[in-house]
Amino acid sequence: MIKIKNLSKSFSNGSTKIEAISNINLQINKDEIFGIIGLSGAGKSTLIRCLNRLEEPTEGNIFIEEKDITTFDKKSLNQLRKSIGMIFQHFNLLSQKTVYKNIAFPLELEGLSKDKINSRVNTLLEYVELKDKKYAYPSQLSGGQKQRVAIARALANNPKILLSDEGTSALDPKTTRSILKLLNKIRKEFGLTIVLITHQMEVIKDICDKVAIIEDGKIIEINTVEELFKNPKTQTAMDFISGLKSNIKNEIINPFDFKGTIVRLGYSEDNAKEPIVSNMIKNFNIQVNILSGNINKLMSTSIGHLILEIQGEDGEVNDAIKYLNNKSINVEVI
Amino acid sequence: MAELIVPALLETLYMVFFSTIFSLLLGLPLGVLLVVTEKNNIWEKLQLNRILNGIINILRSFPFIILMILLFPLSKIIVGKTIGTTATIVPLSIAAAPFVARIIEGSLKEVDKGIIESSLAMGASVTEIIFKVLIPESMPSLILGITTTIINLVGYSAMAGAIGGGGLGDVAIRYGLYRFQTDVMIISVAIIIVLVQGIQFLGNRLSLNINKK
Numbered sequence: 174m175i176k177i178k179n180l181s182k183s184f185s186n187g188s189t190k191i192e193a194i195s196n197i198n199l200q201i202n203k204d205e206i207f208g209i210i211g212l213s214g215a216g217k218s219t220l221i222r223c224l225n226r227l228e229e230p231t232e233g234n235i236f237i238e239e240k241d242i243t244t245f246d247k248k249s250l251n252q253l254r255k256s257i258g259m260i261f262q263h264f265n266l267l268s269q270k271t272v273y274k275n276i277a278f279p280l281e282l283e284g285l286s287k288d289k290i291n292s293r294v295n296t297l298l299e300y301v302e303l304k305d306k307k308y309a310y311p312s313q314l315s316g317g318q319k320q321r322v323a324i325a326r327a328l329a330n331n332p333k334i335l336l337s338d339e340g341t342s343a344l345d346p347k348t349t350r351s352i353l354k355l356l357n358k359i360r361k362e363f364g365l366t367i368v369l370i371t372h373q374m375e376v377i378k379d380i381c382d383k384v385a386i387i388e389d390g391k392i393i394e395i396n397t398v399e400e401l402f403k404n405p406k407t408q409t410a411m412d413f414i415s416g417l418k419s420n421i422k423n424e425i426i427n428p429f430d431f432k433g434t435i436v437r438l439g440y441s442e443d444n445a446k447e448p449i450v451s452n453m454i455k456n457f458n459i460q461v462n463i464l465s466g467n468i469n470k471l472m473s474t475s476i477g478h479l480i481l482e483i484q485g486e487d488g489e490v491n492d493a494i495k496y497l498n499n500k501s502i503n504v505e506v507i
Numbered sequence: 508m509a510e511l512i513v514p515a516l517l518e519t520l521y522m523v524f525f526s527t528i529f530s531l532l533l534g535l536p537l538g539v540l541l542v543v544t545e546k547n548n549i550w551e552k553l554q555l556n557r558i559l560n561g562i563i564n565i566l567r568s569f570p571f572i573i574l575m576i577l578l579f580p581l582s583k584i585i586v587g588k589t590i591g592t593t594a595t596i597v598p599l600s601i602a603a604a605p606f607v608a609r610i611i612e613g614s615l616k617e618v619d620k621g622i623i624e625s626s627l628a629m630g631a632s633v634t635e636i637i638f639k640v641l642i643p644e645s646m647p648s649l650i651l652g653i654t655t656t657i658i659n660l661v662g663y664s665a666m667a668g669a670i671g672g673g674g675l676g677d678v679a680i681r682y683g684l685y686r687f688q689t690d691v692m693i694i695s696v697a698i699i700i701v702l703v704q705g706i707q708f709l710g711n712r713l714s715l716n717i718n719k720k
Contacts, residue, residue, distance in 0.1 A: 227624060227628060252630065253630075254628055255630035257628070259625065261624070263621050265619070265622050265624065266622075266625075267622060267643070268619075268622070268719060269643050269644055269646060269647075269717075270643070270719075279629045279630075282630060282639075323625075330629075
C-alpha cells in the first residue's frame with residue numbers, strides 16, 4: 174500500500190543543515206494500523222507529513238499503490254490529498270463554521286451537489302455519534318467531540334489511507350480510548366490503512382498491528398506490536414514499554430536492596446498455560462520471590478510480565494535463567 | 508448653522524463611505540498577497556513579498572496630507588477634477604490602501620496555522636484556502652480592522668477638507684478656525700466624535716456577534 178524508500182528530509186537553517194529524518198525505509202500494508210512512535214523531535218511528525226507532502230522530502234521516494242507520489246505535480250498532488258484523510262493533535266477545525274459545515278468542507282472542495290453533501294454529512298455525523306451537534310460550533314465541543322468531527326471530515330471523501338498526527342495526544346485517557354476504538358472500527362468497516370504517529374505507547378498497544386520506533390530521524394526498530402512487547406530489540410523500545418509496565422526502578426524497590434538476581438519475564442498467551450515458574454523451582458535449587466506482575470492487553474493478544482527475584486548459588490541461578498530462555502519467553506536480567 | 512453642518516456631514520459620510528469601499532478593494536488583495544507570499548506560506552513568492560512590503564512601507568512613510576496632494580493629479584484623470592468631495596475620494600482611497608493592507612495582513616496572520624495545514628491536507632488549492640479558510644476564519648478580526656479603517660478615514664477626510672475636499676473638516680477649518688466661529692468648530696468636532704464612537708461601537712458589536720470562536 175505505502176512503500177517508503179530511502180526517505181530523507183533536511184532543513185537548512187542559515188548555514189547549518191538539520192536532518193529531520195534520514196534514510197527511512199518502511200512498508201505499510203493495506204488495512205494495517207501502523208504506528209510510528211518516538212519522542213518529540215525524533216522526526217515522526219516530519220515523516221507522516223511527507224506521506225501527503227505537507228512536507229517535501231529532500232531525498233527518496235514514497236510509493237502509494239505503486240505510484241511514486243514524490244513526482245506528482247500540484248494537480249495530482251491535490252487529487253492524492255483528497256484520497257488521504259488526516260487528523261491532527263489540535264483537531265484543526267474551522268472555528269467559524271458549524272460541525273456540519275466543517276464536515277462538508279472537503280465535499281465542497283470536491284464540488285459535490287448540495288444534496289449529495291447533505292446526505293453524506295448526515296451519514297458521517299451518525300457514524301461518529303454527533304448528530305445532535307450538527308449546528309454546534311467547535312468551541313462548544315469537548316476535545317473528544319472535536320476529534321470525532323475531524324475524523325468524520327477526514328472520512329468524507331472515502332479515503333484509502335488515514336493519517337493521524339498525534340491524534341489522541343491532547344485527549345484524556347478515557348477519551349483517547351474511545352477515539353482509538355472509533356479508529357479501529359473505521360479500519361474494520363471501511364478497510365482503511367491507518368498510519369499514526371504518537372509518543373504514547375498506550376496508543377500503539379491498543380490498536381496498532383505494527384510499529385516503527387523512530388529516534389534522531391532514523392527508524393531503529395520495526396516490529397509487530399506483539400513481538401515488540403515480548404522481545405523489544407532496542408533500549409528505546411524498552412523505555413517506551415517500561416513507561417507502561419510497573420516501572421521497576423520507581424515502583425518496586427531498588428534492585429540493589431535484593432540479594433538475588435532480578436529477572437523480568439515477558440510471555441504471551443501461548444506460553445501462559447505452562448507452569449514455567451513452578452517447574453523452574455522444582456528443577457533447580459533456588460528460591461523465587463515474586464515482586465510484581467502485570468498483563469498488557471494488545472490488539473491481537475495479551476503480553477504478561479513477571480518480575481522475580483531468584484536466590485541461590487550462582488551456578489543454579491544461571492541454569493535457571495538458561496531454562497527460562499529455552500522456554501521461548503523473553504528474559505531480561507535487571 | 509444647520510445649513511452649514513448638514514451638507515458637510517453628508518459630504519463626510521459620502522467621502523468616508525466610498526473611500527472605505529475603494530481602499531478595501533485595493534487593500535484587501537494587497538493584504539492577502541502580503542500573507543500568502545511570505546516564507547513558508549501557501550504561495551511563497553519571496554521576491555514579490557519583498558517588493559510589496561517595500562511599496563507599502565514607502566507609501567505609509569509619507570505624511571498623509573502630502574500623499575493626498577501628490578495624488579490629486581490622479582483625480583483629474585479619474586474623475587476629471589481635483590477639487591470637491593468626489594475628487595477627494597481618489598487620493599483618500601489610494602492613500603488609505605497601504606494602511607488597509609497592513610490591517611488585513613495582521614488579521615489574516617491570526618488564523619491558526621494548523622487550520623491552513625489541515626485544508627492543504629484536504630487538497631484545497633491556494634485560492635480555495637484564501638476564500639474559504641483565511642478570510643472566513645479571520646472575519647471577526649477583519650471587521651475590527653475595517654472599523655479602524657473607517658475611523659481613520661473619518662480623520663483623513665477631515666484633513667482632506669483642508670485641501671479642498673469639503674466635509675466637516677473643511678467647515679471646521681474655514682468657519683471655525685479662519686473665521687473664529689468657535690461654535691461651528693465645536694459642533695463639527697462633536698459630530699466627528701459621535702461618528703467615531705458610533706462606528707467603533709457598531710464594529711465591536713458586529714465582530715463579537717459573528718465570532719464563533
